[in-house]
Amino acid sequence: MSDNNNKKIIETEVPMGMVHSAAIEPYRVRLFVEDEIVRDAEITVGINHRGIERIMEGLPVEKANSLTEKICGICSNSHIWNSVLVAEKALGIEIPERASYIRIVVEELERLHSHLLYLAHGSEVLGHETFAMRLFYIRETVMELLGMIGGNRVQYGAPIIGGIRPRCDLNEMRIKKIKEGMDFLEEKVAAFADRFTSDPMIMARITGVAVLSKKDAIRLATSGPTLRATGVDIDLRRDMESYDPFEFDIITQKDGDVKSNLLVRVFEIFESIKIIRQAIGNLPPGKITNRSWGMQDTPIVKSYIEVPRGKLYHSYKLEEGRTRNVIVRTPSITNIGAMEHACIGAHITDAQLAIVQCDPCFTCTDRAIKIIRL
Amino acid sequence: MSLKSYSRARAVHVMLVYTGGCNGCDIEIVNCIFSPRYDAEQYKVFLTWNPREADVLVVTGPVTKHTEKPLKEIYNSIPEPKAVVAAGACALMGGVYKNIHGDIPSEEIAGPVDEVIPVDAKVPGCAVRPEDILSGLVATLPKLLEAK
Numbered sequence: 001m002s003d004n005n006n007k008k009i010i011e012t013e014v015p016m017g018m019v020h021s022a023a024i025e026p027y028r029v030r031l032f033v034e035d036e037i038v039r040d041a042e043i044t045v046g047i048n049h050r051g052i053e054r055i056m057e058g059l060p061v062e063k064a065n066s067l068t069e070k071i072c073g074i075c076s077n078s079h080i081w082n083s084v085l086v087a088e089k090a091l092g093i094e095i096p097e098r099a100s101y102i103r104i105v106v107e108e109l110e111r112l113h114s115h116l117l118y119l120a121h122g123s124e125v126l127g128h129e130t131f132a133m134r135l136f137y138i139r140e141t142v143m144e145l146l147g148m149i150g151g152n153r154v155q156y157g158a159p160i161i162g163g164i165r166p167r168c169d170l171n172e173m174r175i176k177k178i179k180e181g182m183d184f185l186e187e188k189v190a191a192f193a194d195r196f197t198s199d200p201m202i203m204a205r206i207t208g209v210a211v212l213s214k215k216d217a218i219r220l221a222t223s224g225p226t227l228r229a230t231g232v233d234i235d236l237r238r239d240m241e242s243y244d245p246f247e248f249d250i251i252t253q254k255d256g257d258v259k260s261n262l263l264v265r266v267f268e269i270f271e272s273i274k275i276i277r278q279a280i281g282n283l284p285p286g287k288i289t290n291r292s293w294g295m296q297d298t299p300i301v302k303s304y305i306e307v308p309r310g311k312l313y314h315s316y317k318l319e320e321g322r323t324r325n326v327i328v329r330t331p332s333i334t335n336i337g338a339m340e341h342a343c344i345g346a347h348i349t350d351a352q353l354a355i356v357q358c359d360p361c362f363t364c365t366d367r368a369i370k371i372i373r374l
Numbered sequence: 375m376s377l378k379s380y381s382r383a384r385a386v387h388v389m390l391v392y393t394g395g396c397n398g399c400d401i402e403i404v405n406c407i408f409s410p411r412y413d414a415e416q417y418k419v420f421l422t423w424n425p426r427e428a429d430v431l432v433v434t435g436p437v438t439k440h441t442e443k444p445l446k447e448i449y450n451s452i453p454e455p456k457a458v459v460a461a462g463a464c465a466l467m468g469g470v471y472k473n474i475h476g477d478i479p480s481e482e483i484a485g486p487v488d489e490v491i492p493v494d495a496k497v498p499g500c501a502v503r504p505e506d507i508l509s510g511l512v513a514t515l516p517k518l519l520e521a522k
């Protein structure tokens with residue numbers, strides 16, 4: 001240490017997890033620290049492995065679809081929607097326009113609650129509990145709208161093969177409530193964004209912290225808002241058929257730091273509100289389910305959609321109406337690389353923030369991964 | 375009411391442990407204690423992440439094999455008197471993860487919770503509703519307050 005030419009690197013390992021106070025979900029992080037600066041990070045998942053793909057193997061396809069909801073409690077609709085899309089693609093089922101619009105409404109409401117939760121979690125990790133409570137209060141409106149549409153606050157099960165479930169149809173009263181909810185949300189989130197961006201302490205805390213460069217983000221196959229925060233303009237919603245009738249912008253930021261990540265989500269909230277307003281404004285009349293389809297055996301069919309955290313992949317093949325070879329790949333698995341990378345070079349107190357800025361959801365990530373032995 | 379239980383009733387600390395559910399229940403519990411809509415903090419119920427500070431342990435999820443040992447350790451490090459609330463269908467009977475196998479034993483799931491640690495109150499639902507969590511917490515209070 002005293003000899004400068006022969007400087008020894010003293011690296012200390014700081015393990016966190018499996019159950020740790022800073023992280024709600026169980027996962028394990030090993031930080032390799034030198035002079036309080038993180039030199040390397042390693043995230044281990046697999047603790048939550050429940051083998052849901054094994055459970056889905058050989059179930060009737062309708063049953064398997066509703067099981068996908070239980071993969072994740074935050075983006076449950078995304079999973080069931082994508083799983084239903086696989087079956088619809090395989091069997092060539094057309095869905096009525098009204099059903100497609102209502103699916104978008106539910107999906108965008110889900111994006112709202114997921115992003116608000118992200119912001120609340122981020123504020124809590126920043127140490128600003130007042131913001132977190134305020135955001136939970138705003139988020140409650142979305143949860144109530146989802147509860148009204150689906151009958152359950154977390155797992156609403158709106159899509160079924162051929163359309164949506166009858167109980168999720170939107171009548172006049174529901175449309176009115178959604179409209180009111182959107183007005184409330186726009187006002188409150190705008191007020192929050194003002195307050196947030198004009199707070200010098202918060203801004204100083206998050207600007208330039210835990211930077212992920214554009215090049216690294218692309219190299220690590222990051223997806224979703226985490227990728228868009230580094231300046232890459234990729235959003236699968238632009239290519240998805242269901243989103244064709246709607247006008248919306250794709251939000252990008254330049255820096256890839258915590259600030260950009262938070263701001264991307266804040267602005268995406270306004271875009272989601274815009275999409276929901278368009279959808280309930282021009283909701284086409286007519287049927288909500290197409291029941292004229294038959295089952296047949298199909299090869300493996302794949303489907304990618306954009307969910308609140310990035311790109312979600314589902315695939316399976318059908319045999320006598322049963323699912324086989326189910327594969328699910330969630331966005332967080334590709335974002336783990338980004339999380340590890342964002343930690344490097346950050347101060348150890350910022351490491352948790354660097355992980356949280358990528359919006360981790362380890363519950364849905366822990367399905368198909370090989371179980372680790374701890 | 376003794377002084378001990380008087381002061382205990384004014385600071386009930388809840389620790390949330392997550393053992394492999396789907397995140398739905400956990401967020402509803404955080405929501406229930408944190409959000410101004412339900413606001414369990416007004417009844418002096420606080421969320422903590424330190425087992426030595428906690429009075430009530432809220433467990434969600436079906437207890438995967440990996441979380442079994444940490445859960446027991448956390449339970450043992452909570453000081454007496456303590457109470458355990460199992461929240462959600464997963465914590466009560468294993469949920470879809472355990473039961474869909476029928477009688478074939480699951481390779482991943484060690485739960486439900488009451489096979490791992492003793493449970494005092496059970497809150498049903500998938501996901502649990504915030505109102506139910508509040509009543510579940512209230513149901514454990516007599517055990518905490520009557521302890522000497």
Ligand code: SF4
Nearest residue numbers: 395396398462463464
């Ligand atoms: S009970 Fe339902 S919502 Fe709760 S963790 Fe289990 S699957 Fe998720």
